[in-house]
Amino acid sequence: MVKCELEECRQYRLMASRSGLPFSHCEHIRSLEYCTETATEEVLExxxxxxxxxxxxxxxxxxxxxxxxxxxxxxxxxxxxxxxxxxxxxxxxxxxxxxxxxxxxxxxxxxxxxxxxxxxxxxxxxxxxxxxxxxxxxxxxxxxxxxxxxxxxxxxxxxxxxxxxxxLYPPTAEDLKRLVRYIYNHKKLPAKLPDGLVKPKALTEYITTLHPKETVCTVCPGQVHLEQSTGISTHARIITMNGIIEDVSTYFRRCPQCCMIYRYQEWQDSLHNFDDHTVLNLEMCLYLRHNLQNSVSVSQVLDTLESLRKVKYPPRDTVLHAYCHFEALTGHNKSYSCVCRGSQPPVVVMDLHKKGVFNFPVGDVGVNMEEFSDSVELEMIARGFVQSMYMFSAFS
Structure with missing residues (x-):
């Protein structure tokens, strides 16, 4: 399809003709001389x-x-x-x-x-x-x-x-909600990760083909086997403190009956999948947590690693959202409490949502706090599938 400013072309040709100057068609119109076929419109029903x-x-x-x-x-x-x-x-x-x-x-x-x-x-x-x-x-x-x-x-x-x-992928509407809630309810990381999963590893020790472990649908009654894995990306990256593993393949599976989607989300492999393109290793997640608790930003951490490893890390916002995704899926212990509002998690990640707290009437905060916390965490998990964070109301 070619669309040019034909009126302007006519005006220029008219001016050139009146002035006795040569003129020519624009490159787009000249290219039509080499077209051998005509594309026809399909009226969509x-x-x-x-x-x-x-x-x-x-x-x-x-x-x-x-x-x-x-x-x-x-x-x-x-x-x-x-x-x-x-x-x-x-x-x-x-x-x-x-x-x-x-x-x-x-x-x-x-x-x-x-x-x-x-x-x-x-x-x-x-x-x-x-x-x-x-x-x-x-x-x-x-x-x-x-x-x-x-x-x-x-x-x-x-x-x-x-x-x-x-x-099918990424899912939308109700299918997306089902997948997000499944991850939230079944893929939580323990508050205390085993030492063997967070210790430093060589880049060659990580798996680079990431299939969901589910082979049978967890929703449908009986043994309904999932379809074969379908590729999402062959250029995903695993982000570690020692560098970046390129060309990682990610996959999803689908139930042929209820259309439930399953993706790779297995922390037992020392990995945390954010959006099927960016995967953090667990050591990196904990390192970011400790730095944030000591007032060191994600940007500063990545600047340091880039300078040390001589490797270009992903955009800072991507890594920050991946880390928030990790915290939303971590089952924190209630290590301290408030005399007014009861127990609170040791790690609180609120950025775009912090203003929402003040929209609750004071008398409703204690009643709605757990529901509000779940909504924020569900939205952070949904960020692994959609760009926008405006799904808050969908999970509230």
């Missing part, structure tokens, strides 16, 4: 989108957002989504999606979204890897309508729901 909601590709909110963008495109007389064939040897689906706002990734009012069936990955320049966005959702809508078989890993009977691995 709302019924197809409703089917995707029923199959839990995404929820009603994202459906409404897709329909709203479709109306915006129609009002602008622009195609919402067009599949573009580049003639690659490797099967890659590419979609040109309408974007009304001009950004650095959409200077011409469109965004190019790609999907690789081999790697089960969607890519959009407006979103981080493995993170869904409106452009990806619209592209999935287009692909589900025109080539539904792509979403089926194997032939399915009428009693077996279709397997759409490409759209």
């Amino acid at each position: 709302e019924d197809v989108l409703s089917q995707m909601v029923a199959l839990k590709f995404f929820g009603e909110t994202k459906k409404a957002t897709c329909l709203k963008r479709q109306k915006t495109a129609q009002a602008a007389h622009a195609p919402l989504c067009v599949e573009v064939a580049f003639g690659m040897k490797t099967p890659i689906f590419s979609f040109s999606v309408y974007e009304p706002a001009l950004h650095h990734y959409s200077p011409l009012g469109r965004v190019m979204v790609t999907y690789s069936p081999a790697a089960n990955t969607w890519r959009c320049p407006c979103a981080k890897p493995s993170v869904s966005c409106l452009h990806i959702n619209i592209s999935k809508w287009h692909l589900f309508q025109t080539n539904r078989n792509v979403f089926t890993a194997e032939p399915s009977s009428s009693s077996t729901p279709p397997r759409h691995h490409a759209t």
